[in-house]
Amino acid sequence: MLKDLFTKKKRYATIPSERAKQEVPEGLMTKCPSCRTIMYTKELKKNLNVCASCGHHHRMSAYERMESLFDEGSFVEYDKDMIGKNPLDFPTYEEKLEADRVKTNLNEAVVTGEGDVNGFPAVIAVMDARFRMGSMGSVVGEKITRAIEAAIEKDYPFLLFSASGGARMQEGVLSLMQMAKTSAALQKLHRNGGLFISIMTHPTTGGVSASFASLGDYNFAEPGALIGFAGRRIIEQTIRQELPDDFQTAEFLLKHGQLDRVVSRKEMKKVLTTILDIHQHA
Structure with missing residues (x-):
């Protein structure tokens, strides 16, 4: 009997029932990858997808971005029904495009249009890294070029939020051509006295960072955004040197004169409004 009192009982892990699993809806909570804080997803979205604990900027969809910037009911989308094909007959490319359309409810990786930012009209292009x-x-290159041309025609400022892994390999040289095409359109905007504000978000890399994303009259970035052309490992192997820990971050680029300012998402609309106001009166 005494032996039974001091004998440890075996404990077994229990597996939650299917009913218990269903009681916690998927996507209800989000864990911050920076500080590991677990928060309600609804509260995170109310805070513009910025962690209230550490300020980490979570990714934002294109339409969430539009909603955070434009006056209610003012946004008009351009070229919504434009979809990509498979010009090089790349294996399974069309299936992947269709899968992304279903997953994101977008037809392509950029949304373009026009609207008012605190009463100031502007044309905008917002890239979405989910697609x-x-x-x-x-x-993507065609939609951005058409948006720039609309800004020229309407004499509106052009805003661009970039978020990209670079040129799309499945379209080969046709993708690379978009670098020159969009850059030429921006040069035309510049010659006509137009304003271009480029905002780089996480990540902005490859052919996008090497073309239109870096050509703004103002070049801004969100805190902590990865911005660069080639990958860190390739650069280290090429120059045979170890790079700083903060290399290719928005803060590193600001320190070395490649950005005008790092702007928190919660301050973005205020900063853009100030610039649009100055240039409208100018």
Whole structure:
């Protein structure tokens, strides 16, 4: 009997029932990858997808970005029904495009249009990294170019939020051509006295960072955003040197003169409003 009192009882892990699992809806909570804080997803979205504990900027969809910037009911979308094809007959490419359309409810990796930012009209292009990692194919380049041309025609400022892994490999040289195409359109905007504000978000890399994303009259970035052309490992192998820990971050680029300012998402609309106000009166 005494032996039974001091004998440890075996404990077994219990597996939650299917009913218990269903009681916690998927996506209800979000863990911050920076500080590991677990928060309600609804509260995170109310805070513009910025962690209330550490200020980490979570990714934002294109339409969430529009909603955070434009006056209610003022946004009009351009070229919503434009979709990509498979010009090089790349294996399974069309299936991947269709899968991303279903997953994101977008037809391509960029949304363009016009609207008012605190009463100031502007044309905008917002890239969405959920669609093919925001890569730039023919449709992305065409939509951005058309948006720039609309800004020229209407004499509106042009805003661009980039988030991209670079050129889209499945479209080969046709993708690379978009670098020159969009850059030429921005040069035309510049010659006509137009304003271009580029905002780089996480990540902005490859052919996008090497073309239109870096050509703004103002070049801004969100805190902690990865911005660069080639990958860290390739650069270290090429120059045979170890790079700083903060290399290719928005803060590193600001320190070395490649950005005008790092702007928190919660301050973005205020900063853009100030610039639009100054240039409208100018």
